[in-house]
Amino acid sequence: MSASSHPLDVATQLEPQGEGRYRGHTSPQYANMVGPFGGVIAATLLNAALGHPDRLGEPIAFTVNYAGPIADGEFDLLAQPARTNRSTQHWQVELRQNEQVAATATGVFAARRETWSSVEARFPEVPPAATLPRYPNVGRAQWTRCYDMRFVHGEMQFSAPAQPQQDSASTLWIRDEPPRPLDFVSLLAISDAFFPRIFVRRPLWTPIGTVSFTTYFHADATTLDAAGDAAVLGIARAHQFRNGYFDQSAEVWSATGALLATSHQIVYYKE
């Protein structure tokens, strides 16, 4: 959908096939330990709705369910409005590979109007991104090279003398690497770019995988434009790890203190 050669635009690029059908592909730059980074898959599903000729307004809510493994290579998307109202539109998007559903998504888009507004969450006191060291990329998770992450606290620590932590909360500055102006596509990917809470809490490797991921967009395109390509502040925590599934709730703030998105997910872990 974009002529940009930024790796995120290349990774989320779609070839329209008509009637809401698109051909997409995984991107080696956003490879994860196994399969692609889920945040870029979500961004690609969103991109299908964003680029659809019938699209109304801007995204308010987007939910992706990761239904099965996605192999390196091409995949097919089908994006359809389930219902269009005067100022809102409901979307269903499906990702298929080898005739099997590998992900489903639903989204709500809306034309916003100016109203009474108020933010109740608080932007924390944190040192500026430039004063913090860049987190090194993570071994086989190629996608981590596509982000500049600077942790205020709550890094993943796999190397000795790593200790189990009291909690799994993290606060970090994050931006696309190379820098790229923020938009809905990159914000959605960033809202899934928090390391799995279980790896922040416990320095033990176990297979994990997000099963359901929802982002609420609190910002419109104008607010995202104003954020430019500066780092955004991410805050993530878990409520509970229990019998194979843990949750994560996150906030994404602009550097100037606008709450851009809140995001939630539930993640499988093996042990």
Add this chain to the structure above:
Amino acid sequence: MSASSHPLDVATQLEPQGEGRYRGHTSPQYANMVGPFGGVIAATLLNAALGHPDRLGEPIAFTVNYAGPIADGEFDLLAQPARTNRSTQHWQVELRQNEQVAATATGVFAARRETWSSVEARFPEVPPAATLPRYPNVGRAQWTRCYDMRFVHGEMQFSAPAQPQQDSASTLWIRDEPPRPLDFVSLLAISDAFFPRIFVRRPLWTPIGTVSFTTYFHADATTLDAAGDAAVLGIARAHQFRNGYFDQSAEVWSATGALLATSHQIVYYKE
């Protein structure tokens, strides 16, 4: 799916039509100001997957998008597994009325195994439900009669001398009225039974409507059984109200301190 005559079971009852199709109906006892209480619609959509002969495991995540108004009367559901894996299953459910999609849902079900577990959220210090007064039901919102709510703080206050509040956070004990043993269906409805945050924050009436609602189930059926028909503790807050949409994040705890569900939604408001 239940032979119970509890109003919630009557309201969420479905008549199987074969191949994942069901006939459902709104219930006067769960009427809202306009149309039905969304929590019971969500519970009915979940019930379609729960009662499907191909269902595997128990719900982990359930997302409902409210796409359009639902009129009093009958509606049609279609519940289909999008993909079934060894221990997880992904669902799509659609509610139609008069040939139009009025709600869509996606769900993840799973067979859980025992693993390392840990709760990071904290059960707050609150007085027992029995020591608090029951909140009176809300005028035209008939569904509020179907819950016994006892507020620790953060009630809706529409009558003088109501004042704008500092924030929209609420903590309350809540149970079905009449009492009913907790299960996934009633827990999902309860997780949408928090009054709209904007009415807690501002004592002004404005049209509102949830557009997208997600609940993560942290408890299995055994844990829900153990909660019985006692009141559960609900905690809800908003991160932001902005240009027509606000979010809500909630926790639902058993009286004995088990975190049963976390739940998130984004809600339209007119002004």
